[in-house]
Amino acid sequence: MSHKVNERLEKLRAATLAGGGNKRVEAQHAKGKLTARERIDLLLDQSSFQEFGTFVTHRSSNFGLGENRVPGDGVVTGTGLIEGRPVAVFSQDFTVFGGSLSEEHAGKIAHVMDQAMLMGIPMIGLNDSGGARIQEGVVSLAGYSTLFLRNVQASGVIPQLSAILGPCAGGAVYSPALTDFIFMVDGTSYMHITGPDVVKTVTHEDVTSEDLGGAKVHASISGVSHFTCNDDAHCLAQVRKLFGFLPLNNTEDPPRRTCDDPIDRLALELDDLIPESPNQPFDMHEVIFAIMDRGEFFEIQPHFAQNILIGLARLDGRPVGVVANQSMNLAGVLDIDASEKAARFVRFCDAFNIPIVTFEDVPGFLPGTQQELGGIIRRGAKLLYAYCEATVPKLTVITRKAYGGAYCVMSSKSTGGDWNVGWPTAQIAVMGAQGAAKVIFRRDIQNADDPVAAEAAKVKEYEDRFANPFEAAERGFIDDIIKPSETRRQLIRALSLLATKRTSMPAKKHGSIPL
Ligand code: HXC
Numbered sequence: 424m425s426h427k428v429n430e431r432l433e434k435l436r437a438a439t440l441a442g443g444g445n446k447r448v449e450a451q452h453a454k455g456k457l458t459a460r461e462r463i464d465l466l467l468d469q470s471s472f473q474e475f476g477t478f479v480t481h482r483s484s485n486f487g488l489g490e491n492r493v494p495g496d497g498v499v500t501g502t503g504l505i506e507g508r509p510v511a512v513f514s515q516d517f518t519v520f521g522g523s524l525s526e527e528h529a530g531k532i533a534h535v536m537d538q539a540m541l542m543g544i545p546m547i548g549l550n551d552s553g554g555a556r557i558q559e560g561v562v563s564l565a566g567y568s569t570l571f572l573r574n575v576q577a578s579g580v581i582p583q584l585s586a587i588l589g590p591c592a593g594g595a596v597y598s599p600a601l602t603d604f605i606f607m608v609d610g611t612s613y614m615h616i617t618g619p620d621v622v623k624t625v626t627h628e629d630v631t632s633e634d635l636g637g638a639k640v641h642a643s644i645s646g647v648s649h650f651t652c653n654d655d656a657h658c659l660a661q662v663r664k665l666f667g668f669l670p671l672n673n674t675e676d677p678p679r680r681t682c683d684d685p686i687d688r689l690a691l692e693l694d695d696l697i698p699e700s701p702n703q704p705f706d707m708h709e710v711i712f713a714i715m716d717r718g719e720f721f722e723i724q725p726h727f728a729q730n731i732l733i734g735l736a737r738l739d740g741r742p743v744g745v746v747a748n749q750s751m752n753l754a755g756v757l758d759i760d761a762s763e764k765a766a767r768f769v770r771f772c773d774a775f776n777i778p779i780v781t782f783e784d785v786p787g788f789l790p791g792t793q794q795e796l797g798g799i800i801r802r803g804a805k806l807l808y809a810y811c812e813a814t815v816p817k818l819t820v821i822t823r824k825a826y827g828g829a830y831c832v833m834s835s836k837s838t839g840g841d842w843n844v845g846w847p848t849a850q851i852a853v854m855g856a857q858g859a860a861k862v863i864f865r866r867d868i869q870n871a872d873d874p875v876a877a878e879a880a881k882v883k884e885y886e887d888r889f890a891n892p893f894e895a896a897e898r899g900f901i902d903d904i905i906k907p908s909e910t911r912r913q914l915i916r917a918l919s920l921l922a923t924k925r926t927s928m929p930a931k932k933h934g935s936i937p938l
Pocket residue numbers: 447519520521522523552553554555556557558564567568590592593594595
């Protein structure tokens with residue numbers, strides 16, 4: 424290489440690595456944020472990053488942009504490895520034009536997404552951007568559109584993960600929203616369609632960015648985000664952890680690990696876990712911890728719709744998706760948020776060949792005008808649809824209540840459950856004994872000399888018949904009644920048999936899930 428070319432290349436590389444310059448990098452650090460390249464270094468295995476479009480610059484001369492070009496144009500893109508497995512990544516550089524998206528910035532992201540699809544590897548987006556590059560106008564908006572199209576085409580083909588590590592506003596929020604999982608950093612990231620100033624003008628509300636779209640509100644109220652992290656480093660470590668459960672694409676099985684937790688380990692603590700009283704809650708986390716490999720459960724959306732738990736775990740080293748009713752919150756009922764939370768997860772697991780293990784303790788759907796008028800019928804139907812549609816192995820353990828429509832929804836045998844069992848404490852019925860007795864024995868109770876005693880007797884009669892798993896077992900709606908302590912070994916055996924499950928849905932373009 425001639426001296427001149429070498430010199431020019433070195434200069435270019437130095438400019439690329441400098442991003443928006445020392446002052447802006449210092450400002451980024453002062454906010455507690457890392458730079459785009461520092462983030463990539465933490466996300467990927469050491470020295471595994473291979474960059475695309477390193478020296479690309481924008482072509483616009485609008486509003487003084489012509490004199491201001493930074494190689495890379497505010498986004499770093501390429502491929503690399505996480506625990507030796509390939510992944511594609513883009514990382515927006517807030518120090519260059521606020522990470523704003525120009526035509527070429529979008530082009531770089533589109534290219535790395537195309538490569539991810541071509542190679543069949545997951546796509547991770549590290550977002551930190553002021554949105555559309557204002558100077559470029561419609562060209563920039565069109566750039567977003569090209570990304571939305573790719574997000575949708577990649578959906579269900581390769582896993583797509585989004586980390587929000589700074590601002591993410593306007594229509595730009597829709598690219599992460601179209602991906603499978605969103606990670607946010609508490610205090611430094613936010614997502615909203617319109618910022619506080621516009622909100623003030625339109626609705627006269629005074630609200631901060633944090634209260635409108637900070638990590639806490641999206642984790643606990645809107646349900647937009649899936650993981651809340653303390654800082655950038657924590658966030659990138661969490662992304663790596665999630666990646667470890669996922670297949671590279673929809674034609675592969677999720678990665679199995681060697682399991683150092685005995686597969687026939689008894690979880691004796693479970694035999695006494697269910698309280699005597701059906702109205703007393705218990706923590707379903709205890710069930711999951713006791714059964715899964717090494718007691719590990721990577722919970723997703725732990726702060727949203729806490730009446731249902733979702734997350735990833737392993738059984739004999741095989742990744743499984745866990746869905747479980749949590750009686751500690753709203754008695755474990757299904758409501759709108761819980762249904763939507765679990766439905767999305769069930770569909771994700773199904774798309775990526777992750778078997779679903781359901782732990783059931785559900786007293787029904789939540790009654791009331793708020794839920795009915797909010798559309799519990801169409802929105803609760805999403806979970807029913809998702810379970811019925813899923814063709815991955817579906818294993819269900821009824822730990823306690825399986826009442827009414829919620830029984831049907833939660834991966835019941837008749838909706839295609841592959842292996843459904845009950846603990847001796849399972850109660851499978853149209854409704855709880857108290858409510859049932861009031862309906863079917865109303866006249867007997869009213870006409871009795873002692874209505875209170877009569878009601879108690881009828882409740883007992885109903886409980887003896889249905890507040891147990893035997894009727895369901897006799898009719899084949901559960902395959903077995905198992906001791907809680909044996910659940911781990913039984914689930915592992917069933918899962919291993921189901922590893923060769925092959926089934927498909929009738930040919931169609933796509934279904935029409937009640938959105
Ligand atoms: C061009 C931008 C920019 C943008 C920020 N910058 N946003 N340049 N286009 N959208 C530049 C700033 O001029 C500044 O340049 C540098 O980035 C850092 O910005 P600051 O304002 O100094 O940083 P900060 O105080 O941290 O505020 C960050 C911010 C603010 C909240 C993001 O910059 C902001 O409000 N930007 C505009 C956001 C916006 O309205 N975007 C359009 C959204 S609509 P210098 O040279 O001074 O360092 C949208 C539509 C998408 O995106 C449509 C999809 C369909």
